[in-house]
Amino acid sequence: MLETMALAVVSEGETYGYLIAARLAEAGMGTIKGGTLYPVLNRLERDGALASQWRQGEGGPGRKYYTITVAGRERLGQQRAQWQRFTERTSLLLQGEGNGVGHDNG
Numbered sequence: 001m002l003e004t005m006a007l008a009v010v011s012e013g014e015t016y017g018y019l020i021a022a023r024l025a026e027a028g029m030g031t032i033k034g035g036t037l038y039p040v041l042n043r044l045e046r047d048g049a050l051a052s053q054w055r056q057g058e059g060g061p062g063r064k065y066y067t068i069t070v071a072g073r074e075r076l077g078q079q080r081a082q083w084q085r086f087t088e089r090t091s092l093l094l095q096g097e098g099n100g101v102g103h104d105n106g
Helices: 002-012 019-030 034-046 071-093
Strands: 050-055 063-068
Touching: 002 019, 002 034, 002 071, 019 034, 019 063, 034 050, 034 071, 063 071
Parallel strands: none
Antiparallel strands: 050 063
């Protein structure tokens, strides 16, 4: 889910790795270390879902800024739909509102 969540954060506007991690932590996802996040961002960029641009830092090191591409928005839409279906089905099962398969009613 980190891939989907990273795409969702970048879809909010141009940002860089540290702010993506901070936004995920703010959303209750805990601390996401760079060694976990950056390979995901690199894969999304390689797959064409994100574009990036290096910018010189003001008084510090440069930063790689990420933006979501058209393909990335399409991918995010698909992943959101899949997640919605998953959570609906899981909720029904956990609430005992499944289709009766595997229930022992006797």
